[in-house]
Amino acid sequence: MSEVKISAxxxxxxxxxxxxxxxxxxxxxxxxxxxxxxxLHLTLPxxxxxxxxxxxxxxxxxxxxxxxxxxxxxxxxxxxxLKGFLEHVDxxxxx
Numbered sequence: 001m002s003e004v005k006i007s008a009x010x011x012x013x014x015x016x017x018x019x020x021x022x023x024x025x026x027x028x029x030x031x032x033x034x035x036x037x038x039x040l041h042l043t044l045p046x047x048x049x050x051x052x053x054x055x056x057x058x059x060x061x062x063x064x065x066x067x068x069x070x071x072x073x074x075x076x077x078x079x080x081x082l083k084g085f086l087e088h089v090d091x092x093x094x095x
């Protein structure tokens with residue numbers, strides 16, 4: 001398994017309009033689940049995430065707001081059916 005480092009930011013806006021604004025900035029909305037903790041809503045850089053997801057069995061080392069580091073695996077990825085762009089990603093926390 002290879003490990004890829006990605007910097008992420010937490011997000012406070014939710015819904016269709018907020019997700020569209022995030023995608024317009026070439027970023028991807030996502031959620032980090034895991035181990036009985038509350039879900040953490042994130043904004044991830046689109047190109048870095050796309051390149052990481054092309055790697056089989058990838059571990060993603062998240063640097064969240066420069067404060068915390070978490071290790072995650074992709075659980076579910078939603079793509080645009082025509083263009084193939086990433087629309088949303090669910091990540092599962094690895095302990």
